[in-house]
Amino acid sequence: MDGVLVIDKPKGPTSFDVVRQVRSLLRVKKVGHTGTLDPMATGVLPLCLGEATKVAGFITEGDKAYDAVVRLGAETDTQDAEGQVVAEAPVPPLTTALLEDVLGRFRGTFDQVPPMYSAVKVGGKRLYELARAGEEVERASRQVTVYDLVLRDFNATQLHLSVRCSKGFFVRTLAYDIGRALGCGAHLEALRRTTSGPFSLAQALPLADLPALLQEGSLAKRLVPVSEALVDLPAVRVSAADAERVSHGVPVEAPSLPGRVRVVGPSEALLAVAEVVRGRLRYLRVLV
Numbered sequence: 270m271d272g273v274l275v276i277d278k279p280k281g282p283t284s285f286d287v288v289r290q291v292r293s294l295l296r297v298k299k300v301g302h303t304g305t306l307d308p309m310a311t312g313v314l315p316l317c318l319g320e321a322t323k324v325a326g327f328i329t330e331g332d333k334a335y336d337a338v339v340r341l342g343a344e345t346d347t348q349d350a351e352g353q354v355v356a357e358a359p360v361p362p363l364t365t366a367l368l369e370d371v372l373g374r375f376r377g378t379f380d381q382v383p384p385m386y387s388a389v390k391v392g393g394k395r396l397y398e399l400a401r402a403g404e405e406v407e408r409a410s411r412q413v414t415v416y417d418l419v420l421r422d423f424n425a426t427q428l429h430l431s432v433r434c435s436k437g438f439f440v441r442t443l444a445y446d447i448g449r450a451l452g453c454g455a456h457l458e459a460l461r462r463t464t465s466g467p468f469s470l471a472q473a474l475p476l477a478d479l480p481a482l483l484q485e486g487s488l489a490k491r492l493v494p495v496s497e498a499l500v501d502l503p504a505v506r507v508s509a510a511d512a513e514r515v516s517h518g519v520p521v522e523a524p525s526l527p528g529r530v531r532v533v534g535p536s537e538a539l540l541a542v543a544e545v546v547r548g549r550l551r552y553l554r555v556l557v
Contacts (some may be wrong), residue, residue, distance in 0.1 A: 270297050271319035272492030273328070277280055277473035278306050278314040278462075282329060287476060291316055294479055295488075303328040304436065304465055308353050311460030313473050321495045323556055327529065327542050328428055328498055331466025333417065335426040339444040344454035347386040348441035357455040360426055368428065371450045375443060376418050380410035384442050413438040427458070467501050468493070495556070496539040502531040505550065507540070515540045516557040520549040531554065 284305045292300040300324045303315045312335070317325040326327055341360045345352030361367075383389045386397045391406055414435040422429040428447070432440060441457045448455025463470050474482070474491060482488040503526050511521045512534035523530070523545045532541040532550060540557055543550040 270295060270489060271321055273303075273321050273468070273498050274316045274318055274488075274492055275468045275472040275474065276314045276316055277470065277475045278311055279476055280309055280311050281326055282476075283308050284314060287314060288316065290476065291318075291479070292512075294483065295390065301325045303331075306334065306462060307349065307351075307441075307460070309349060310460040310462065312460075313468055314462070315465055315468045315493075317498075318492065320556065321498060323554055324495060324498055324542060327502075327554070328466050331501055332433060332435055332464075333438070333462060333466075334417075334433040334464040335431070335440050336421075336461045336463055337430045337432060337440050338459040339430060339445070339447060339455050340458040340482065341426050341428065341451065341455045342453050343446060343456060344445065344448060345456045346459045347456075348384045348445045349386075349457040350387070350459070352456070356454050360453045361451060363423055363425065365420070365423075367451075368423060370420050371447060372420060372430075375446065376415050378412060380415045381413045381439065381442055382408050382410045384445070385440055394522075395423060411437055415443075428455075431463075435466075464527060467498070468530050496533070496537055499531045499542065502529050503541070505530045505532050505543070505545070507532060510536050510538055515550070515552075517554065518552055518555055520551065522548055523550045 276287060284302045288300050288302055297318050299319050301317050301322045303325050305316060306314055315328060342357060343354045344356040346355050385405055389396050391408060415432060417433040419431040421431055440460055444455050444457040505523045507515060507521060514521050515532055526545050526549060530543055530545060531539055532543055534540050541552050541555045543552045
């Protein structure tokens with residue numbers, strides 16, 4: 270099996286647990302996810318199977334979107350509902366004007382410090398490994414972008430938000446920072462990823478449905494072809510003759526386009542991921 274299987278991850282298992290379950294169920298050696306979801310989070314988790322694992326790193330680069338519930342009045346050591354409460358404070362009277370003023374600070378591009386309970390590596394170790402050992406280390410901030418941050422609803426102790434952001438953004442840390450800005454503390458109570466790159470909930474399959482779909486022989490039809498996995502990237506179309514050159518890693522002429530591009534042949538098959546440098550393709554990954 271080759272392609273992208275979009276899973277609607279349930280609450281509970283880690284992203285790696287989902288990978289292991291799918292690998293065992295489908296008996297596929299190569300399976301990889303394209304962006305970690307915490308155990309408490311649900312929603313879109315694209316899994317790359319077989320040849321699609323060659324482009325998993327590029328899919329990970331895509332923007333993400335989430336629906337989030339923020340609980341005000343308490344901070345936890347993990348910045349989410351799975352952690353231990355470490356501080357509490359009364360929540361101030363909330364108004365739309367107050368909340369919009371606070372949320373406005375977290376729209377656009379800014380630096381964010383990753384939480385201790387995260388998979389980010391410092392000194393060769395995952396931060397969550399250090400955190401579980403009782404250590405807290407200095408973390409370098411990283412530039413992130415929030416394209417949209419919408420206040421969907423709120424009550425005396427909860428905010429319901431929708432977020433569209435760049436890769437590497439921690440919604441847990443957004444919840445923590447909002448709590449600090451309001452002076453009462455906060456943590457992430459619930460999180461559902463609604464999109465990941467070009468993939469959405471409309472394509473996602475509940476993990477529990479996979480055995481039945483496999484038994485009836487319809488699961489393979491739900492795979493997103495590798496050729497469609499990077500549709501967010503601009504396409505450079507090459508002739509049959511140039512497609513042969515691409516397959517051997519020979520640079521060919523291409524129109525100047527910013528950033529990464531997908532190289533496709535006459536049949537629309539994905540041949541490579543590349544950058545255009547001085548009018549020629551510089552390959553980042555050749556698939557054929």
